Amino acid sequence: MLQPEVALHSKAAHTNALPRLVIYYQTHHDSSGKFISIRPLLQPGISVTHVILAAIHINEDPNSITLNDQVLEHPRYQPLWPELRILQASGVKVMGMLGGAAKGSFLRLDGSNEQFERYYAPLRDLVHQRKLDGLDLDVEEEMSLQGMIRLIDRLRSDFGKDFIITLAPVAKAMLDPTKNLSGFDYMELEVVRGNEIAWYNTQFYCGWGDLSNTLMYELMVQKGWNPEKIVVGMVTNPKNANGFVPLEMLLPVLGTLKRQNQRFGGIMGWEYFNSLPGDIHQPWEWARMMTIHLGRGDAPQQ
Numbered sequence: 001m002l003q004p005e006v007a008l009h010s011k012a013a014h015t016n017a018l019p020r021l022v023i024y025y026q027t028h029h030d031s032s033g034k035f036i037s038i039r040p041l042l043q044p045g046i047s048v049t050h051v052i053l054a055a056i057h058i059n060e061d062p063n064s065i066t067l068n069d070q071v072l073e074h075p076r077y078q079p080l081w082p083e084l085r086i087l088q089a090s091g092v093k094v095m096g097m098l099g100g101a102a103k104g105s106f107l108r109l110d111g112s113n114e115q116f117e118r119y120y121a122p123l124r125d126l127v128h129q130r131k132l133d134g135l136d137l138d139v140e141e142e143m144s145l146q147g148m149i150r151l152i153d154r155l156r157s158d159f160g161k162d163f164i165i166t167l168a169p170v171a172k173a174m175l176d177p178t179k180n181l182s183g184f185d186y187m188e189l190e191v192v193r194g195n196e197i198a199w200y201n202t203q204f205y206c207g208w209g210d211l212s213n214t215l216m217y218e219l220m221v222q223k224g225w226n227p228e229k230i231v232v233g234m235v236t237n238p239k240n241a242n243g244f245v246p247l248e249m250l251l252p253v254l255g256t257l258k259r260q261n262q263r264f265g266g267i268m269g270w271e272y273f274n275s276l277p278g279d280i281h282q283p284w285e286w287a288r289m290m291t292i293h294l295g296r297g298d299a300p301q302q
Contacts, residue, residue, distance in 0.1 A: 019258060019294050020231055020266030021047060022201060023287060024097065026054035026068065027273040028080055030280065035079050036273045040284040042090050047296035048287050049266070050164075051087055052136050052201075053080075054097035056126070058105040062119045065126055072126065081130065088133065095134040095164055096127065103141040110147035120151070124158055134164025136201060142183035149189070152196050166231075168201040171209025174220045174230070179208075190225075199229045201268045205243030209233075212245050214256050227261040233268045236275035236286050247277065251293055258294065267294070 025038055041048045057066045070076060084094045099105045108119040127135065135155060139148070155165055167189075173180030177187060190197065202220075204211045211234055221227055232254070238244035245253075258264045269275060269286060278285030 017296075018228065018266060019264045019296070020049045020199070020268075021287065021290055021294060021296060022050040022052060022231055022266060022268035023048055023236075023275075024052045024054050024269065024271040025273075026097075026271050028068075029076065030273070033076075035076075036283075037079075037083060038272065039083050039086060040282075041092070041272075041287055042087065043284065043288070045291060046284060046287045047291045048092055049296075050093045050095060050133075051084070051272075052095045052097045052268075053084065053132075054136075054271070055100040055102065055138070056096050056098045056105070056123075057100075057102055058098075058108050058119050058123060060104075060108075062108075062122050065122055072130070085131075088131070093133040093164060095136050095166070096130070096132045097136040097138050097168070098123070099138040099140060101140055106137075106139050106141055106143040106147070109151055110143050116147075116150065120154060124154075127159065134166065134198070136166045136168055138168040138201075139182035139184075141181070145184040145188060148182075148184055149193055152193050156196050164198050165196055166198050166201055168203060168233070170203045170206070171216055171220075171233075173208075174200070174202060174225060175216075175223060187223075190229075194229075197229070199231050199265055201231050201233050203233045203270075205233065205235045205270075206241050207243065209243070211243075211253055212249055214253055214260075217257055221261070226263070228263040228265050230265045231268050232257065232266070233270060236269040236271060236283075237279070239274060240270055247289070251289075254293060 028036055030036055038051060055068060059066060064071065067077065088094050109116055152165055155163060169182060169186050170180055173186050177185035203209060209216055217232065220230060235241045235244045254267060267290060272283055274280045275283040275286030
């Protein structure tokens with residue numbers, strides 16, 4: 001079990017008021033190639049705290065970092081960067097997601113010190129140039145605990161105390177170190193570097209978790225995890241991943257978790273572009289519904 005004094009060392013300065021409302025933004029264009037704007041999240045009645053831009057990949061050529069399949073300077077991303085600046089100017093924290101299902105980024109950061117420096121330096125420069133507020137480390141490949149510690153320490157050293165560092169484990173990894181996609185033990189990482197990790201975007205889907213009830217979350221809290229550091233992750237549309245829970249079933253579960261945990265860490269959605277109930281035509285309606293349900297901001301209560 002985690003030591004309580006360690007589990008409580010969350011970086012409150014890294015977050016807006018709890019509970020957080022986090023949404024991933026990976027699909028930036030529709031099937032016709034039209035840009036999918038993220039600016040509707042700034043409408044009145046919506047109180048998203050963090051947008052995570054996905055997915056950043058470190059490739060074999062250290063100087064060829066890509067956002068999904070294209071370099072960050074590609075013309076298709078021309079409207080994206082100004083919109084993210086507008087979100088930041090409006091108080092939304094904009095982070096980048098490193099890794100994900102496409103393997104290789106963390107393998108390249110987990111080698112010798114010389115190899116680490118070669119692949120880390122362009123990533124550091126990218127974060128500076130794009131003025132990201134933080135990085136979400138989505139490790140879905142084998143990585144050593146010491147390699148993750150080295151990466152976290154370097155990010156903190158280079159970007160300071162206000163830089164947001166999060167991880168995105170599958171839900172089972174919070175309970176059983178043998179059931180994760182990352183190779184290292186998240187409970188061990190929390191003990192040694194929990195004071196540097198703002199929270200965990202915990203994936204309750206794809207067979208690694210279940211949000212049709214509160215049991216798995218309750219087991220995490222019983223094991224010693226601080227509720228403030230667990231952001232409950234869900235799929236926003238059954239087309240995005242397995243494990244979608246219909247809203248009529250999901251909302252009572254989230255309501256129970258929030259009532260039972262005074263410092264409930266919040267929720268995250270994968271992903272923005274087709275979130276239900278609005279789907280591709282009004283994907284921001286998911287964020288509006290969650291704002292209301294979480295009682296965030298000035299959204300009307302229902």
